[in-house]
Amino acid sequence: MKGLRKIVDNVKPTFVEGGKLSFLASFFDAFETFLFVPNTTTKKGAHIRDCNDLKRTMTMVILALIPAFLFGCFNTGSQVGLEGFAALAYGFVRVLPMVAVSYIVGLGIEVVYAQIRKEEVAEGYLVTGLLIPMIMPVSTPLWMVALGVAFAVIFGKEVFGGTGMNVFNPALVARAFVFFAFTPQMSGEKVWFSSWKMMGATDATTGATALEQLATKGEMQWSALDAFLGFIPGSFGETSTLCILLGAALLLYTGVASWRTMLSVFVGGFAMGLLFQAVGLTEYPAYYHLLVGGFAFGAVFMATDPVTSAQTNLGKYIVGFMTGALAVMVRVVNPAYPEGMMLAILFMNALAPTVDYFVVEANISRRKNRVKTVK
Amino acid sequence: MSKIIKLRKGLDINLQGKAAESLVDAPLAKEYAVSPLDFENVTPKLLVKVGDKVKAGTPLFFNKNNQRVLFCSPVSGTVSAVNRGEKRKILNVVVAADANQESEEFAVLDLKKAKREEVIETLIKSGLWTKILQRPYGIVANPDDQPKAVFVSAFDSAPLAPNMNFVLKGEKAALQKGMDVLAVLAGGKPHVSMLAKAEGEVATLNGVELHTFAGKHPVGNVGVQIHHIDPIAKGDIVWTVNIQDVVAIGRLFATGKVDLTKVVALTGSEVEKPQYYRVISGAPISSIVAGQIKKQAEGDSVRIISGNVLTGKKVAEDGFLSATANQVTVIPEGDKYEMLGWIAPRFNKFSVSRSYFSWLCPKKEYKLDTNINGGPRAFVVTGLFEEYLPMDIYPMYLFKSIIANDIDKMENLGIYEVVEEDVALCEFVDPSKTEIQQLVRDGINLMIKEC
Numbered sequence: 001m002k003g004l005r006k007i008v009d010n011v012k013p014t015f016v017e018g019g020k021l022s023f024l025a026s027f028f029d030a031f032e033t034f035l036f037v038p039n040t041t042t043k044k045g046a047h048i049r050d051c052n053d054l055k056r057t058m059t060m061v062i063l064a065l066i067p068a069f070l071f072g073c074f075n076t077g078s079q080v081g082l083e084g085f086a087a088l089a090y091g092f093v094r095v096l097p098m099v100a101v102s103y104i105v106g107l108g109i110e111v112v113y114a115q116i117r118k119e120e121v122a123e124g125y126l127v128t129g130l131l132i133p134m135i136m137p138v139s140t141p142l143w144m145v146a147l148g149v150a151f152a153v154i155f156g157k158e159v160f161g162g163t164g165m166n167v168f169n170p171a172l173v174a175r176a177f178v179f180f181a182f183t184p185q186m187s188g189e190k191v192w193f194s195s196w197k198m199m200g201a202t203d204a205t206t207g208a209t210a211l212e213q214l215a216t217k218g219e220m221q222w223s224a225l226d227a228f229l230g231f232i233p234g235s236f237g238e239t240s241t242l243c244i245l246l247g248a249a250l251l252l253y254t255g256v257a258s259w260r261t262m263l264s265v266f267v268g269g270f271a272m273g274l275l276f277q278a279v280g281l282t283e284y285p286a287y288y289h290l291l292v293g294g295f296a297f298g299a300v301f302m303a304t305d306p307v308t309s310a311q312t313n314l315g316k317y318i319v320g321f322m323t324g325a326l327a328v329m330v331r332v333v334n335p336a337y338p339e340g341m342m343l344a345i346l347f348m349n350a351l352a353p354t355v356d357y358f359v360v361e362a363n364i365s366r367r368k369n370r371v372k373t374v375k
Numbered sequence: 376m377s378k379i380i381k382l383r384k385g386l387d388i389n390l391q392g393k394a395a396e397s398l399v400d401a402p403l404a405k406e407y408a409v410s411p412l413d414f415e416n417v418t419p420k421l422l423v424k425v426g427d428k429v430k431a432g433t434p435l436f437f438n439k440n441n442q443r444v445l446f447c448s449p450v451s452g453t454v455s456a457v458n459r460g461e462k463r464k465i466l467n468v469v470v471a472a473d474a475n476q477e478s479e480e481f482a483v484l485d486l487k488k489a490k491r492e493e494v495i496e497t498l499i500k501s502g503l504w505t506k507i508l509q510r511p512y513g514i515v516a517n518p519d520d521q522p523k524a525v526f527v528s529a530f531d532s533a534p535l536a537p538n539m540n541f542v543l544k545g546e547k548a549a550l551q552k553g554m555d556v557l558a559v560l561a562g563g564k565p566h567v568s569m570l571a572k573a574e575g576e577v578a579t580l581n582g583v584e585l586h587t588f589a590g591k592h593p594v595g596n597v598g599v600q601i602h603h604i605d606p607i608a609k610g611d612i613v614w615t616v617n618i619q620d621v622v623a624i625g626r627l628f629a630t631g632k633v634d635l636t637k638v639v640a641l642t643g644s645e646v647e648k649p650q651y652y653r654v655i656s657g658a659p660i661s662s663i664v665a666g667q668i669k670k671q672a673e674g675d676s677v678r679i680i681s682g683n684v685l686t687g688k689k690v691a692e693d694g695f696l697s698a699t700a701n702q703v704t705v706i707p708e709g710d711k712y713e714m715l716g717w718i719a720p721r722f723n724k725f726s727v728s729r730s731y732f733s734w735l736c737p738k739k740e741y742k743l744d745t746n747i748n749g750g751p752r753a754f755v756v757t758g759l760f761e762e763y764l765p766m767d768i769y770p771m772y773l774f775k776s777i778i779a780n781d782i783d784k785m786e787n788l789g790i791y792e793v794v795e796e797d798v799a800l801c802e803f804v805d806p807s808k809t810e811i812q813q814l815v816r817d818g819i820n821l822m823i824k825e826c
Contacts (some may be wrong), residue, residue: 005712005714021641022563024538033750034715035712035714035715036710036712036713036714036715036716037712037714037715037717037746037748037749038747038749039653039710039711039712039751040709040746040747040750041678041708041709041744041745041746041747042745042746042747042759044810044812044813045683045686045795045802045810045811045812045813046684046686046744046799046802046803046812047678047680047687047689047704047706047797047804048534048686048706048743048744048745049683049746049747049748049749049802049803049808050725050726050727050748050803050804050805050806051716051721051724051725051726051748051804051805052726052727052728052729052730052731052748052749052804052806053717053749053750053751053752053807053808054752054755054806054807055717055718056717056718056728056730056806057755057756059717059718060730061731084478089553116684120750120751120752122752122753123752124755149605161753162753163752163753163755164752164753164754164755164807165753183515221548223457235797242530249803253729254729254730255727255728255729255730256730257727258682258757273464277787305754306756306757306758307755307757310756311757311758311771311772312769313758313761316758345734358786360769360772362777363767363769363788364769364787364788366607366767367767367787367789368787370606370767
């Protein structure tokens with residue numbers, strides 16, 4: 001450790017202001033704080049601080065994403081006729097370029113912006129960068145991923161002021177951009193399956209996703225158990241509800257994600273599903289909605305984004321419920337979009353500040369009345 | 376007995392170095408200091424110069440923003456220095472103490488007959504008026520105001536805080552007298568809050584409105600107690616007094632003399648023998664910590680805090696005890712790099728987050744240093760501050776309104792009810808490492824300026 005510290009200390013003057021490479025200061029700082037928690041001590045206020053920071057928080061989200069990521073790899077391989085470890089390895093190799101492109105493009109832009117603002121690089125993109133490949137179909141061309149990432153980071157986040165200031169979930173902005181900008185390439189059946197012939201892969205038997213089948217035929221060719229375990233086509237990381245719930249368990253246990261939001265999304269989606277079933281719009285069971293498509297993934301990893309979701313506890317219940325309900329409504333009522341989760345979350349991102357506004361206003365008037373009753 | 380007010384929110388940070396219940400009488404020190412920086416919103420104007428002879432209770436300076444209020448010497452002796460900082464700002468006035476201590480003499484008033492204005496005049500002349508603080512804002516009270524009520528917290532819940540029942544031992548008479556004075560000022564019974572199951576002698580006081588609280592820190596903060604007893608609205612003014620200062624006020628009205636003796640706890644993981652010391656207000660830190668700081672390994676250093684770890688002031692070894700401090704805390708400095716610390720298990724560090732393991736061992740005493748454990752970021756995590764501010768306030772919205780300089784919002788969201796100490800826990804837990812106490816003070820200063 002001491003040797004490494006020495007090396008870092010030696011090169012540091014080159015990167016700080018006045019050094020030859022000072023235009024890379026933010027990049028160097030990100031690298032240094034990755035290796036070492038800085039030696040900054042408290043100056044004002046509380047002399048001791050909780051050892052939790054955003055790096056730790058974001059790391060927890062990434063850990064929570066791992067089960068769904070690994071299953072995504074396996075599922076990608078198994079769709080092209082591979083089994084066991086071979087399937088896992090195939091999927092991993094298949095998705096790696098996407099992950100790399102996402103991180104390189106996204107972090108690159110983040111570093112540039114941090115340097116312009118003379119701030120430290122925020123950790124938010126560590127999560128976004130992994131989320132983006134996981135919510136894309138596996139055959140999304142890399143240039144589209146790059147374009148989506150660039151659009152999301154610049155127009156979804158940095159124009160608002162960076163991590164913590166954005167209105168919309170950046171990963172979903174990327175997904176929405178790619179979906180609407182390249183609709184012909186991004187819809188249809190082929191995009192959900194890998195076409196890479198390597199490691200003994202065979203041609204995939206392409207077909208409609210579970211969501212499309214439900215939307216068009218009112219039933220799907222897979223059992224509910226298959227959908228729960230994740231052996232269905234879909235975006236890379238979203239198929240296995242089981243693995244997503246494993247991640248959810250970690251997020252809830254560590255308190256990183258709000259249980260209020262997460263629970264309310266599921267309740268909202270299920271309630272809406274029951275309603276549609278009751279009025280006869282759908283014939284399949286309401287819980288299908290929670291198993292197929294991006295519902296579970298969105299509920300656990302996207303709707304709970306603390307920056308773009310509601311900030312008050314009451315607001316979290318309301319926004320969560322409406323997100324779930326809206327997602328199912330789009331799925332069932334709107335024939336153009338079989339998947340409603342992305343649109344529901346983005347729409348509720350836009351609405352969350354308004355919900356919070358009313359919750360806070362209620363608090364203000366309660367506080368004013370409180371005083372009157374005492375007097 | 377009134378019912379117990381139980382607070383669910385809050386946090387007790389369990390630190391090493393609790394003071395043992397033994398009391399040492401510190402000998403009279405060479406010098407004592409009064410600092411205008413111990414008070415908010417004070418612009419001092421000197422009334423003495425170096426070389427002047429003073430007694431305990433002789434005015435040293437007054438506040439230009441509130442001209443009736445005098446700041447007086449705690450001891451008799453000679454003014455030996457006026458220390459100034461940047462732009463000639465007065466840092467403190469130092470008095471070299473005489474071997475024989477004398478006090479200015481003040482008339483001993485009969486509180487049953489004395490007029491409120493006479494009581495106020497005595498408090499101002501003796502310098503003890505500066506012990507009476509005003510909410511909103513947490514500044515020295517304006518003697519021209521009539522407060523809605525006066526509040527005193529009879530216990531301290533901060534990390535390693537002194538046990539006030541131990542501190543107040545033998546001071547019952549002075550405490551009662553002090554409360555009688557507060558009753559005259561308030562025009563009614565002063566509100567006194569005790570800790571459930573540790574009421575102590577405070578429970579036997581007469582002529583006070585007793586309240587009992589239970590819960591975690593900041594339950595001992597008078598601001599939190601006011602919120603649950605009789606909250607402050609726009610236009611309200613209430614006064615608060617630290618319980619040890621009530622004793623000093625009581626002594627003044629019993630004897631006519633200024634006696635600012637108080638008991639402070641020396642605490643913290645780097646103290647050899649944490650215990651209590653009886654000192655005079657403004658005493659040099661060295662008279663308390665000398666010979667008590669554990670020997671440090673090479674390259675390590677300690678931080679001495681006048682006050683507790685959440686709200687105290689950093690002082691040098693040759694500095695002085697601040698006027699408001701009831702304890703001195705010594706902890707290790709955290710000026711060390713920690714390799715990959717953010718991903719390590721960190722068994723020896725404390726966090727309220729379950730991404731660490733400290734929640735598994737609630738009984739463990741921690742030795743925490745001053746490292747900030749991260750870097751400053753924008754607010755990201757939500758729903759966290761609410762758990763550590765036991766008031767019906769949305770802290771995040773309040774903080775954001777302060778950042779936006781939105782006075783209307785600040786007013787509506789509760790700026791009148793909080794001072795720094797009430798949000799100290801929010802600052803402690805914040806993973807974005809925002810300087811929240813300073814932020815709240817900036818907001819309060821803006822309110823003072825604009826309203």
